[in-house]
Amino acid sequence: MALVPVLDLRPAEPDATIAALPANIEAEQALLGIILFDNSAYERLSDQLKPSHFHEPFHQRLFTAMEEHIKKGQLAEPIVLMERFKADPAFQDMGGVRYLADLVDRAPPAANAPDYGRVIYDLALRRDLIRIGGEISVNANSDVENTAKDQIENAEQQLYTLAETGAPSTGFVGFADALRGAVEMAAEAYGRDGGLAGLSTGLIDLDQKLGGLHSSDLLILAARPSMGKTSLAANIAFHVARNYAWQPQPDGSKKTVNGGIVAFFSLEMSAEQLAMRLLGEVSGVSSDKLRKGEIDASEFGRVRDAAMEIQEAPLHIDDTGGLSISKMAARSRRLKRQTGLDLIVVDYLQLLTTGNSSGDNRVQEVSQITQSLKALAKELQVPVLALSQLSRQVESRDDKRPQLSDLRESGSIEQDADVVMFIYREEYYKARTEPREGSPEHLAWQEDMDKIANVAEVIIGKQRHGPIGTIKLHFNANLTKFSNLAKDGRFESH
Numbered sequence: 001m002a003l004v005p006v007l008d009l010r011p012a013e014p015d016a017t018i019a020a021l022p023a024n025i026e027a028e029q030a031l032l033g034i035i036l037f038d039n040s041a042y043e044r045l046s047d048q049l050k051p052s053h054f055h056e057p058f059h060q061r062l063f064t065a066m067e068e069h070i071k072k073g074q075l076a077e078p079i080v081l082m083e084r085f086k087a088d089p090a091f092q093d094m095g096g097v098r099y100l101a102d103l104v105d106r107a108p109p110a111a112n113a114p115d116y117g118r119v120i121y122d123l124a125l126r127r128d129l130i131r132i133g134g135e136i137s138v139n140a141n142s143d144v145e146n147t148a149k150d151q152i153e154n155a156e157q158q159l160y161t162l163a164e165t166g167a168p169s170t171g172f173v174g175f176a177d178a179l180r181g182a183v184e185m186a187a188e189a190y191g192r193d194g195g196l197a198g199l200s201t202g203l204i205d206l207d208q209k210l211g212g213l214h215s216s217d218l219l220i221l222a223a224r225p226s227m228g229k230t231s232l233a234a235n236i237a238f239h240v241a242r243n244y245a246w247q248p249q250p251d252g253s254k255k256t257v258n259g260g261i262v263a264f265f266s267l268e269m270s271a272e273q274l275a276m277r278l279l280g281e282v283s284g285v286s287s288d289k290l291r292k293g294e295i296d297a298s299e300f301g302r303v304r305d306a307a308m309e310i311q312e313a314p315l316h317i318d319d320t321g322g323l324s325i326s327k328m329a330a331r332s333r334r335l336k337r338q339t340g341l342d343l344i345v346v347d348y349l350q351l352l353t354t355g356n357s358s359g360d361n362r363v364q365e366v367s368q369i370t371q372s373l374k375a376l377a378k379e380l381q382v383p384v385l386a387l388s389q390l391s392r393q394v395e396s397r398d399d400k401r402p403q404l405s406d407l408r409e410s411g412s413i414e415q416d417a418d419v420v421m422f423i424y425r426e427e428y429y430k431a432r433t434e435p436r437e438g439s440p441e442h443l444a445w446q447e448d449m450d451k452i453a454n455v456a457e458v459i460i461g462k463q464r465h466g467p468i469g470t471i472k473l474h475f476n477a478n479l480t481k482f483s484n485l486a487k488d489g490r491f492e493s494h
Contacts, residue, residue, distance in 0.1 A: 022126045024123055025059075027116045028116075030107065031120060033107030035076065035113070036076065036081075041113040044114050045114060046114070046121070051063045051064040053124035054120060057090065058091060077104075078104060125162065129162070132155065198210070198215065198383065199260055199342065199383065202236065203482065205473070209467070210419065213383035215383060217383045217419060217464075218373050218374040219419040220413055220420045221421050222387070222388040222413075222420065224390050230347050231480040231482060232458075233385060234278060236385065237262045237315060237345045241260070244260055261335075261341050262316065262343045263331070264347070266317055266318070270319050276291060279306055281481045282310055284479065285302060287480060318331060322353055323353070324352070332344055343385065344377070344382055374417075402422035403461060418463070422458070423458055425456045431449070454474055455485065457470050458471050
């Protein structure tokens with residue numbers, strides 16, 4: 001029984017005007033034959049190999065059918081698959097069931113399956129590299145609407161996606177694949193302590209309300225100055241980094257199983273200032289005392305021990321001022337490729353720039369920034385926590401609790417964000433209305449202050465996947481630290 005002739009893979013003649021895309025049809029036939037002969041060989045293949053990586057379109061459809069049968073626990077062999085492809089013109093052109101039988105007859109040993117899979121995958125990436133290179137060349141010559149920087153950013157995004165997913169763009173995703181991903185997320189949440197689907201913030205009530213920080217979500221944390229938004233973001237980032245744990249995967253990569261690797265873009269504070277805050281939080285020594293050097297030998301010992309304890313936490317700080325959103329995206333992609341990435345924190349989004357001087361007004365610029373942050377969250381499949389300023393109109397109201405309309409350049413922020421949170425500390429405002437000491441009003445004021453001392457509210461004004469509402473946290477101003485508020489049945493030292 002003769003196998004249907006394969007494409008001639010010999011090198012093209014030197015005078016050939018068009019070079020053929022790299023492919024190896026024999027390797028595709030060999031792998032398909034191995035799996036048809038022994039379905040268990042499919043389990044030896046890397047998860048990276050997809051039907052789209054096969055060069056021959058019929059081989060793509062055949063591999064898809066074999067995958068479906070094997071994943072359902074059904075037999076994938078020539079007679080069974082013949083029924084599926086009876087109406088497929090390419091199947092008839094290749095010889096019908098005889099072609100499938102020849103694949104089985106000529107199948108190499110099953111132990112070689114991973115090698116053939118790697119060859120097919122590598123050649124598919126090479127074909128996509130050639131296509132991307134061609135598009136870059138054409139656009140550089142003819143695209144006058146986008147600047148060279150825009151084209152570089154687009155090319156970088158395509159290359160990153162190709163490196164991560166094995167395809168230049170995801171395009172449509174079948175409902176079965178989307179459903180499989182949703183079930184995997186639910187299974188991970190079920191198996192994780194606390195039942196969170198996303199990254200834990202370390203704050204019990206906030207986690208309960210949000211379900212953790214979810215991949216591909218844009219979360220906005222907004223507040224007026226001195227409310228502690230940088231402190232809360234730093235607390236969350238440090239908790240995620242400090243609890244990082246991973247498991248090795250068969251392909252040599254690392255899968256995060258707890259916590260995560262964090263990129264903290266600090267556009268306002270220096271890396272040293274941020275580290276000083278975190279050192280104060282862990283050691284229990286006020287960062288203000290640390291900065292002034294007002295510490296004794298015992299406190300210095302605690303600081304030294306805390307530094308030793310936390311120095312290995314995968315918290316990467318970038319304190320470049322005036323950073324453009326495109327540079328931030330490029331650095332995030334690079335970090336994910338080199339070491340991994342599970343959370344991005346931006347302090348704060350109004351300090352980001354679009355990198356162009358087209359004269360757009362600030363509202364349009366912020367709109368472009370928030371859209372880019374949301375796109376980056378989806379591209380890298382990580383949550384992005386971006387801090388935001390609030391407008392001064394909060395101060396003019398009797399009730400100074402923030403609301404969505406208080407967001408500066410609010411339209412795009414509110415629209416693009418999956419979650420919008422506000423920090424409100426009544427103690428901050430109440431302290432500025434202290435009556436004359438010794439007066440009757442002062443006693444009532446002091447009683448009110450005692451009730452609200454060290455209490456902060458996080459108001460969830462928008463949540464695309466869950467309820468809105470308010471949760472209360474403990475805030476230690478000396479350590480600039482947010483922590484869980486003690487409740488009945490739950491006690492915590494502060």
